Amino acid sequence: MTSWTAAVDVGTSAVKALLLDARGEILAKGRSEVPSAYGEQESEDWWSAAIEALWQCGPDVKRVRLLGLTGQMQNLVCMGSDGAALRPAILYSDPRAHGQLTEAHHLLGPGWTHATGNQQDATSLPAKLLWMREHEPESLDRTKQIFLGAAGYLGWRLTGNSCCDLTTASATGLLEADRRQWWSTAVDALALHEALPSLVDGQTVIGTITSHSAREIGLPQGIPVVLAPGDAVSTTTGIVGDELHRGYVYLGTSGWLAIVTPEMPVPAAAHRLLLPEHGRQLVVGAVLSAGAAADWSRRTHLPGMSLNDADRLADTGPSGLLALPSLQGERFPVRDPLIRGALIGITDTTRPDQLYRAMLEGVAFAFDRLLDAVPNNGEPIPVTGGGARSMLWRRVLADVLDRPVFPTETSDEVSAFGAAVSALRAVGDDVPQPLANRGAPEILHPGPDKLDYAKLASAHAALFTALSPTFHSMQ
Structure with missing residues (x-):
């Protein structure tokens, strides 16, 4: 520069x-x-x-x-x-x-x-x-x-x-x-x-x-x-750059999995955003309530408990439940403003920590639908946003996605950082490294729980279709 x-x-x-x-x-x-x-x-x-x-x-x-x-x-x-x-x-x-x-x-x-x-x-x-x-x-x-x-x-x-x-x-x-x-x-x-x-x-x-x-x-x-580029692509540029088949997970109030791919058809509910380079696009699977659903679940089922304490209590393996985190409608894996949240599989022995963990799993299952549908490089996936502070949620992501993940420290200004990178490219100047490429990442690999989650993936995928008529009839 x-x-x-x-x-x-x-x-x-x-x-x-x-x-x-x-x-x-x-x-x-x-x-x-x-x-x-x-x-x-x-x-x-x-x-x-x-x-x-x-x-x-x-x-x-x-x-x-x-x-x-x-x-x-x-x-x-x-x-x-x-x-x-x-x-x-x-x-x-x-x-x-x-x-x-x-x-x-x-x-x-x-x-x-x-x-x-x-x-x-x-x-x-x-x-x-x-x-x-x-x-x-x-x-x-x-x-x-x-x-x-x-x-x-x-x-x-x-x-x-x-x-x-x-x-x-x-x-x-x-x-x-x-x-x-x-x-x-x-x-x-x-x-x-x-x-x-x-x-x-x-x-x-x-x-x-x-x-x-x-x-x-x-x-x-x-x-x-x-x-x-608009904020979604500028954020991507700031975190991982624009390398083909590379993606990241963002866990804020809402959340998404975004992957840079060649220009190609995308799953119906995913967002397709063009990149400056011809032949490239960003595919985004956006979950409307990610951190919002996790926070609601913790407040409701584990009232008064801190995030760290809730995570420790729920760190006992897969919940065995199926959850939809769609508290205010959904954008992916279906785009439907009338879809609502749900918890399936509750018994008289279900614990509050399982109910909390199920929401974290529900967000991860939604991201898994996109990861299965578009080409990606199989490399470890950076996780950013406030939800990335949760070691439990990162472990759930690694197991559900069957992919190593690691937290990357970013700030609210990451989209502005990506805009600076694009500006420097426009004038032919050198550009700084993406934030996820800096330092030695703390990589978390999938564990044995991935096998249990793999068995539940198809059942979770069927929930939106199965429950949609019910939600629509309630409006």
Whole structure:
């Protein structure tokens, strides 16, 4: 590396900023919370929080010569002819357009899933736009420009150029994945010809910081700005890089197993996100309640017990139960907002610690469905996020996945770190090593319990299909 680099990640709860020196070492961090209400955020709040997060990095931001941007994807930001937002941004997770999903399928036809390479649901941009057509037609009529991710909005504020990276675009339901361009059928049907941003691969300079924006945000005027891939791919870049067939597990409130693969069809409920390199994609199996389900199970079945004490108590072998961790619907291995959690196999001798452990196993079984379905290199799998602190959960993962695992220390800024890597690649500079490649990993190998879990895997896979009619009839 030859210069100092800054990176900004617009997360759902906060904007994070990083400052890297010319050796690629993280020198400073900043964080500023972003308020949310009913699945919406003000785009102006992203800008204000980015200014605050960079300010917290200290006076050395004046030495920055390159900026990378990433953030939450699949948002809907509607801008008027005066360059002001017409309404708060509708976030990626907002399911308000559930009633318009059928209309979107009818409008776009049976080729929608095939063209986009992803199963579409109420969070897709076509469904959200149809929701606006029904509920806020005046705002939709006044919309002259649309942003599909928070980082794209920041890039426009900084450079004046309207862009969307391919990763974010591939999450929207508007991109023709095989051709890596906006899908003409959707563009025509939704009259988006003038409103959509230009597509960039995620490793391209989109412009330089204008004098006005430089004064506001505190960075030097004229430095290059790179719109890096959306947060899921930037996180992957930061943890494991973009090597084919390599993956990792994230255990936060939600959780996922993500694997870099060649471009190929994916399991129906998995997310397919394009990488900057042609022929590569990130396949994500996202469990909506991972750490949330584990925390609920510990609080409910082992009230008052610390995580370490609960893990020690439950470290007695497989629970013998089958659990669905889907407390608020599910995204993988099925995508269904009406699925709920379940515990199967309880007897009069079942202990509370078994009930707790069963939820950890349920998350691991969901990840195993993806690992069995896509090519991977068989190497040890890094585990990150708050749940990675649990030795028991790591052991369960190793046994269920039948794969060595190891914890990797990352922070909330890992997506920003990945954005910095993409920015450095865009200007042809050297890049720092992924975080999982640093130090000697504490590898945990599968034990004899893997045989018991292998017997339960097919039974667990059948639960969603078997219980879905029951859950739907309860609504």
